[in-house]
Amino acid sequence: MDISGGGHLPGRETLASALKKERRSKSHFKSSSSNSSSGKAPLIMGFLSCLAWLYVAGRLWQDSQNRILLSSLLEKNLNNVPKVLTTEDKLRTLGCDDIGRRIVEAEMELTLAKSQGFLHGNASASSGKKLLAVIGVYTGFGSHLKRNVFRGSWMPRGDALKKLEERGVIIRFVIGRSANRGDSLDRIIDEENRKTKDFLILESHEEATEELPRKAKFFFSAAVETWDAEFYVKVDDNINIQLDGLIEILESRRGSQGLYMGCMKSGSVITEEGKQWYEPEWWKFGDSKTYFRHASGTLFIISNNLARYINTNSASLGTYAHDDTSVGSWMMGVDATHVDDDRLCCSSSRQEKVCSLA
Secondary structure, three states: OHHHHHHHHHHHHHHHHHHHHHHHHHHHHHHHHHHHHHHHHHHHHHHHHHHHHHHHHHHHHHHHHHHHHHHHHHHHHOOOOOOOOOHHHHHHHOOOHHHHHHHHHHHHHHHHHHHHOOOOOOOOOOOOOOEEEEEEEEOOOOOHHHHHHHHOOOOOOOHHHHHHHHOOEEEEEEEEEOOOOOOHHHHHHHHHHHHHOOEEEEEEEEOOHHHHHHHHHHHHHHHHHHOOEEEEEEEOOOEEEOHHHHHHHHHHOOOOOOEEEEEEEOOEOEOOOOOOOEOOOHHHHOOOOEOOOEEEEEEEEEEHHHHHHHHHHHHHOOOOOOHHHHHHHHHHOOOOEEEEOHHHOOOOOOOOOOEEEO
């Protein structure tokens, strides 16, 4: 038994030893693998760090090159570009030199117009000698009989009217359009004008009693755009005129600038609504409620430059209840010369007057 037991012992030990060796070999292999993996991680991190450093360095180098390039360009053009751009520089940059030149020319023309008292050089139908006067006789749609009476008395017609125009005096009946454009009222006026050729029709004006204060703006604007005259005369259709006497007055005033002439008056402002001559804007005339000095609306005269002023500023000129006070308010705002001539007071008893109530 000892021999058999002794014979089998070495074999068992050899098997056990083999198993231990195998376990040790596996453990050593795992340890080696682990050590190998842990050794590669720093290498990978180092490689990635190098790539990142190269990228950052490349960008920094590129930025520095750009800055060098921009600095050289700025230094090169420093003397050519102003630090603050003027209006002329901006216009030049935009390619608007011609516009800039026109702006300067327009400013010069405006300065000249102001120095001469309003606009200068409006278009005129007459290219020859300046006319003496344009006389506008206010009329309405229901005044056909009045017009015929005037044509047979103080107002020339036909060939006589043409001869008067050759002397430099234009006379026209002044009327607007009906509220219903193109209706029978407009057609009657158009037909009458075709026969007589003595109307100035204000296409933009509506002929109505409440629109009378604005009629002055349309009349003077249309007249000064159509005829270049020394004077423009407004006349009501309820007076007769001694035409030669009026022409004599105008001839004596040739060359006058800023002339506002008529039968000057003032008078109380009517504040009670419903009364004749009621003034809705009465509160603007102060506690005394008295109108400023102005020419009677029956007949008054303004010079060429004042008519041009009205034409230029018509959109911003305010009106009152009556046309004569409206025109008088416009003359208050400019350097006009007020001339009070009682020969133009149609209701006076003076023998030398040039107008009388019809």
